[in-house]
Amino acid sequence: MELDDRPSRPNDALAELHRQDLDPLSVAELEARIAALSVEIERTRTHMQRAVDHRASADALFRR
Numbered sequence: 001m002e003l004d005d006r007p008s009r010p011n012d013a014l015a016e017l018h019r020q021d022l023d024p025l026s027v028a029e030l031e032a033r034i035a036a037l038s039v040e041i042e043r044t045r046t047h048m049q050r051a052v053d054h055r056a057s058a059d060a061l062f063r064r
Contacts, residue, residue, distance in 0.1 A: 017037075
């Protein structure tokens with residue numbers, strides 16, 4: 001399924017990023033965009049790991 005074919009929520013930030021035209025951006029703006037996206041990727045990974053750890057803790061607690 002193509003990214004554009006998926007149902008999206010209104011104002012879905014990921015879909016907006018995908019649709020944004022990169023042609024008018026300078027190299028410096030593209031580098032800044034990559035840096036910002038890298039920070040957001042790390043924030044998302046950290047949040048995901050906390051969710052996994054929380055789930056594992058809950059599973060361990062209820063298995064006892």
